[in-house]
Amino acid sequence: MLEPVKKNWRILLLVVVVVGATVALFAPQFGPQTAPGENATEAQQGVTNLQYGLDLAGGTRVRAPLLGYTATGVDFGGDTPVEVEEAVAAELDDTGARNVGTYVEDDARQVEVTDASVSEDQFRAAMEAAGYAYEDVRPGVTPETRDLAQEIIQGKINEAGLSGGSVQQVQSITGRYFMLVEVPGEGREDVVSLLEERGTVQIDIAYPTDNGTAVEEAVLIQDDFENIGTATQREGTTQSYVPVTVRNTAAGGEQSPAAGFQQAVADRGFQSAYQTETDRCEYNTETGEIGNDNPCLLLTVDGEVVNSFGMDPDLAASMASGEWAETGSFQLTTGDFATAETISVNLRAGALPAELDISGQGTSSTISAAQGESYKTYSLVTGILAVFAVAGMVFLRYREPAVALPMIVTALAEVYALLGFAALLSYPLELAVIAGFIAVVGTGVDDLVIIADEVMSEGEVNSRTVFDSRFRRAFWVIGAAAATTIVAMSPLMVLSLGDLSGFAIFTILGVLIGVLITRPAYGDILRRLLTIR
Amino acid sequence: MVAIEVPEINYTEYSNRQLVAVPLAVLVLALAIIGGWYLATGAPADLGLEFTGGVELRIADDGGDVEQQIETAFERQPDSVRSIPADDVYVVTFRAADDDPEGLANDLSTQADEAGLSTEAVDQVSPSFASDTARTAVFGVGLAFLGMSVLVFALFRTFVPSIAVVASAFSDLVIPVAVMNLLGIQMTLGTIAALLMIIGYSVDSDILLNNSVLRRTGDFYESVSRAMRTGVTMTLTSMAAMIVMAVVAAVFGVDLLRNIGIILAVGLCADLMNTYLLNVSLLRWYKFEGVSR
Numbered sequence: 001m002l003e004p005v006k007k008n009w010r011i012l013l014l015v016v017v018v019v020g021a022t023v024a025l026f027a028p029q030f031g032p033q034t035a036p037g038e039n040a041t042e043a044q045q046g047v048t049n050l051q052y053g054l055d056l057a058g059g060t061r062v063r064a065p066l067l068g069y070t071a072t073g074v075d076f077g078g079d080t081p082v083e084v085e086e087a088v089a090a091e092l093d094d095t096g097a098r099n100v101g102t103y104v105e106d107d108a109r110q111v112e113v114t115d116a117s118v119s120e121d122q123f124r125a126a127m128e129a130a131g132y133a134y135e136d137v138r139p140g141v142t143p144e145t146r147d148l149a150q151e152i153i154q155g156k157i158n159e160a161g162l163s164g165g166s167v168q169q170v171q172s173i174t175g176r177y178f179m180l181v182e183v184p185g186e187g188r189e190d191v192v193s194l195l196e197e198r199g200t201v202q203i204d205i206a207y208p209t210d211n212g213t214a215v216e217e218a219v220l221i222q223d224d225f226e227n228i229g230t231a232t233q234r235e236g237t238t239q240s241y242v243p244v245t246v247r248n249t250a251a252g253g254e255q256s257p258a259a260g261f262q263q264a265v266a267d268r269g270f271q272s273a274y275q276t277e278t279d280r281c282e283y284n285t286e287t288g289e290i291g292n293d294n295p296c297l298l299l300t301v302d303g304e305v306v307n308s309f310g311m312d313p314d315l316a317a318s319m320a321s322g323e324w325a326e327t328g329s330f331q332l333t334t335g336d337f338a339t340a341e342t343i344s345v346n347l348r349a350g351a352l353p354a355e356l357d358i359s360g361q362g363t364s365s366t367i368s369a370a371q372g373e374s375y376k377t378y379s380l381v382t383g384i385l386a387v388f389a390v391a392g393m394v395f396l397r398y399r400e401p402a403v404a405l406p407m408i409v410t411a412l413a414e415v416y417a418l419l420g421f422a423a424l425l426s427y428p429l430e431l432a433v434i435a436g437f438i439a440v441v442g443t444g445v446d447d448l449v450i451i452a453d454e455v456m457s458e459g460e461v462n463s464r465t466v467f468d469s470r471f472r473r474a475f476w477v478i479g480a481a482a483a484t485t486i487v488a489m490s491p492l493m494v495l496s497l498g499d500l501s502g503f504a505i506f507t508i509l510g511v512l513i514g515v516l517i518t519r520p521a522y523g524d525i526l527r528r529l530l531t532i533r
Numbered sequence: 534m535v536a537i538e539v540p541e542i543n544y545t546e547y548s549n550r551q552l553v554a555v556p557l558a559v560l561v562l563a564l565a566i567i568g569g570w571y572l573a574t575g576a577p578a579d580l581g582l583e584f585t586g587g588v589e590l591r592i593a594d595d596g597g598d599v600e601q602q603i604e605t606a607f608e609r610q611p612d613s614v615r616s617i618p619a620d621d622v623y624v625v626t627f628r629a630a631d632d633d634p635e636g637l638a639n640d641l642s643t644q645a646d647e648a649g650l651s652t653e654a655v656d657q658v659s660p661s662f663a664s665d666t667a668r669t670a671v672f673g674v675g676l677a678f679l680g681m682s683v684l685v686f687a688l689f690r691t692f693v694p695s696i697a698v699v700a701s702a703f704s705d706l707v708i709p710v711a712v713m714n715l716l717g718i719q720m721t722l723g724t725i726a727a728l729l730m731i732i733g734y735s736v737d738s739d740i741l742l743n744n745s746v747l748r749r750t751g752d753f754y755e756s757v758s759r760a761m762r763t764g765v766t767m768t769l770t771s772m773a774a775m776i777v778m779a780v781v782a783a784v785f786g787v788d789l790l791r792n793i794g795i796i797l798a799v800g801l802c803a804d805l806m807n808t809y810l811l812n813v814s815l816l817r818w819y820k821f822e823g824v825s826r
Binding site: 172174188189361362363364367371375378379381382385387388389390393394397431432434438439442443446453454457473476477481485487488489490491492495497504507 | 591622639642652653654655656657658659661662663665666668669670672673674676677678680681684685688722723725726729730732733734736737740741744748749759762763766767769770771773774775776777778781782785787789790793797
């Protein structure tokens with residue numbers, strides 16, 4: 001029972017891989033991930049689970065760096081990050097502490113400026129004037145700012161309901177980071193304006209009156225925030241929060257925003273309403289009414305209420321006593337992390353922490369859906385014809401179907417397995433990937449030719465030993481050739497050169513599948529056909 | 534039915550010097566073309582949008598005199614206008630002459646709309662991003678070539694056969710670049726991929742030849758003709774695939790696939806010459822004269 005399995009395991013392995021690829025391509029479990037508010041059928045493009053990239057589906061791709069400069073290896077000289085930010089900002093004309101950030105991780109201390117109007121020289125001068133020694137200044141922003149920008153862009157894409165939109169950070173050879181935004185099915189101008197768009201955000205207070213709920217608007221507006229933190233999860237709980245700081249200074253003896261906010265909160269009776277942790281805000285976003293008698297803070301973006309909050313008893317008490325305005329910081333707490341993230345994004349009203357420089361140092365490209373659709377057909381036709389060309393050549397050379405037919409079938413199985421991989425990884429197919437597939441057919445058949453020629457040289461194959469020794473000899477050449485292809489292609493895989501990493505990944509994957517699975521299987525098939533007569 | 538018979542070349546009739554002369558002459562010619570191109574234009578090849586920066590629009594050809602409209606629609610003179618009949622589009626390219634290609638892209642697509650042209654695709658690359666890309670590409674090709682060379686030396690561990698492979702791979706890379714210049718094919722990311730692919734493809738037949746001569750028993754000429762039979766079949770098969778891909782993609786106007794096809798076809802052609810003239814003669818010299826020294 002086990003003997004035939006042992007003898008033909010190479011062929012069986014190929015069959016298993018082909019079956020696996022079929023499952024990955026057609027089974028609904030491996031279908032593409034759905035965007036929020038989208039069902040599985042909508043996410044699926046065509047009958048297979050294959051995903052298509054912008055080239056083949058249409059859409060817009062924008063790649064641009066975040067503007068700013070970062071000083072690395074900064075010696076804070078014992079100052080806190082906030083003090084450093086303020087000191088550096090003070091040395092820059094027209095630049096607030098909002099546009100200066102710090103990043104501390106282990107010993108790596110960095111200071112960044114995200115105001116596009118500050119030049120590198122000005123920043124260097126400000127760092128020196130503020131008295132902080134640094135190692136170097138590089139263009140770009142800190143990792144933290146990049147992550148935040150990525151989060152905000154992703155938030156905008158999700159909010160606009162653009163399914164399949166993605167944003168990632170890519171690094172160029174010079175070490176510069178770029179944000180890569182891809183939105184299928186949208187035009188260039190729509191995407192660029194989405195990225196640049198900025199809403200107005202404010203915090204209102206809703207409070208109960210005898211005639212229902214009334215709202216005191218704009219107790220805090222966007223400019224009142226000194227700092228808006230990133231969403232953070234409380235350890236060991238699902239609770240998350242966004243830390244914010246309200247400015248507690250004002251020009252010319254006016255009331256500071258923090259003091260004004262504190263006054264408004266105290267006037268609306270938050271302290272008496274929120275006595276214990278069980279007191280909740282029951283504001284209903286749909287009706288605009290409060291369910292109980294507790295006043296609520298409302299976060300509104302472009303005039304629409306997006307979140308409502310009650311207040312922690314301690315915070316309400318410190319506001320009522322007037323102590324709070326000295327620090328001006330509080331935390332907006334939510335039940336889960338995702339909501340906290342949305343709030344952090346909402347508070348910024350979609351404003352990126354640094355300017356995305358699409359025109360100066362970026363690139364963008366758009367392909368219409370119709371164009372994508374025709375590219376899809378064309379590349380399919382091109383691929384099929386290329387396979388026919390290879391098949392024709394092989395038949396002309398060998399004129400023996402027993403050798404040539406399995407050769408073509410094996411080469412096709414290789415491409416099929418690759419498609420399965422693409423579906424499994426949800427890797428979007430691009431024109432460059434298609435070119436990679438065609439290259440794989442080319443190299444694949446080359447190696448099969450080497451096997452066939454080697455095995456059939458020097459007369460008849462009359463025993464398994466003869467076959468095996470010849471097959472092994474052929475395999476040395478194939479292995480060496482495969483290794484050179486992989487070495488030649490690997491730089492493309494990691495360098496940031498547009499779609500070409502897809503080409504490289506699939507060529508290398510194809511070579512690996514070929515050497516490890518399909519070529520040994522072809523050897524087995526050939527052995528059966530040649531030795532058993 | 535026509536069969537492909539790989540011709541047997543009688544190498545004994547030619548001296549090593551005669552055999553080497555042809556590929557060397559072609560290589561020198563190719564280098565001269567690239568050098569001349571560099572002196573004339575400041576770049577070794579005709580650089581595409583990705584390496585120079587600029588804006589490219591694909592405009593739908595919905596009948597009528599679109600070409601005429603394109604002439605008048607834009608405030609700036611396009612650097613090139615290409616028609617792709619199979620796809621019913623015109624590709625209009627503007628090189629980056631100013632610092633604000635994003636604004637230019639917006640202006641151009643607005644101008645196209647106003648002229649009643651429908652834009653199918655817009656590509657915009659800023660000059661500084663483009664020069665970054667160019668550097669990355671050169672670095673990538675260099676790294677790939679270096680990696681391949683190291684691997685080849687590690688595989689054969691003898692100087693002459695290894696350098697023969699590396700030399701013919703170098704020539705396989707240079708000749709397609711020169712041909713690109715002559716045919717007016719732009720250097721784009723797709724062609725860079727094709728050049729890297731040549732490194733992978735072309736070394737196959739060289740390795741096969743070296744393996745056959747160095748690691749197998751038998752007469753030198755027998756080994757060469759055995760390796761040739763397999764190697765030429767391999768190269769011709771790949772070439773067939775690439776030529777078909779180039780022709781079909783050219784008809785459909787899928788530039789990326791067309792360029793990859795053309796470059797690989799030329800590179801494989803160069804590889805036939807380099808492997809069976811340059812590499813063979815170096816190996817013969819090594820086998821009959823070099824070893825005994």
